[in-house]
Amino acid sequence: MNTAVAAPQITLQAIQSSQIAAIGHCPATETLAVQFFRKGAPADVYHYANVSATEYAAFAGAESVGKHFYAHIKPHADKHPYTNMGTPAVEQAPVKLSKELLAGLLTGREYGKEMAKEEKLQAKAAGLIVIFGASDDLMEFRGFVDDERGAPTIALLDAKGLLPFREDIQHDDDALKDYFARAPQVRAVDALWGKEDGYSWTYRTDVPHATFEIVEGGEPYCRGIVIDVADLAAEPG
Template sequence: MTKEELAAQLNGIPYPASRSITKEHRAFAKEAGLVIVYGASDDLMEFEGASCEEIGCYDGGHGLVDRRGVLPDRDSLESDEELAEYVQRKQAAKRIEALWCKEPGYSWTYQTDIPHATFEVMEDGDHYCRGIVFALADIAPLNLA
């Protein structure tokens, strides 16, 4: 399954997306190396599929993603080894900006340089979120040469 095919299947799902994305969608995404990104409430960016994470982003924010998945929150790291791994992964990571109420008619939209497909999450007949689907394989690996 491609990111475009999965986004087409998700297009028009009702809010909350977490209840509308089926376990089959999640399994297909995981198997295909795809990540689904959408907003929840007024403060969360959700990642599901090949990488699962929840990032707090009240009034907007960002997440970092590399080929292995979503990077953890830097403030949650406890050991020197975790911090060293984070610093190394961050070098190849791409940023996904979560934009809160920046486009008319949407609570959440996203901006990133990662190639992606979009889908609409609806609430009571109105747009709530323009989610994205991307492939981890589309993020270039870190070249240390």
């Protein structure tokens, strides 16, 4: 069905699927956007209501997005009524996933379910580093950097990613040469445990970043950050 009611503007991300061209989500209105293929080309975009951030994460991170859609969303029109938004009149250039957009998407995620597989891949492609805490002793990195560090700690980052600890480099001449070449340009991110009321983990850095909140049982757990690698290549202002 068509409607004249104003709809949320949802950025679509292309995916690998034989039936679905692209997907997107608006956490504020819990609206899922799905663009289908028609005759091999991206066609109509449908908006599905009442799809939570958790449900979207499961959908976007599914091994087969198409199978998940036809098993968990399309059959439940009573819960997820849909609107055909039509085919975009003009094909627009892909919108780069920004640190602000990604942080907005991640806000409100539950501890242990911070990012879907597809979101990690999108963050990596966009050159974004997502940082959040786990347990009481880990600093997690996703996206452009996929790693973890024991924490509290100070992580050193540059445009290449995470700098290794000097003590972890033993007798590898190439690794040592790379370490000392990168060290003067790195920027610090300080992982803080229990330093701010209401949060287990927070982060301090002079690198431009966007923040998001991870919850546990409905209560704030971690205020994570998203950094654009492009900002790590710039001189501190």
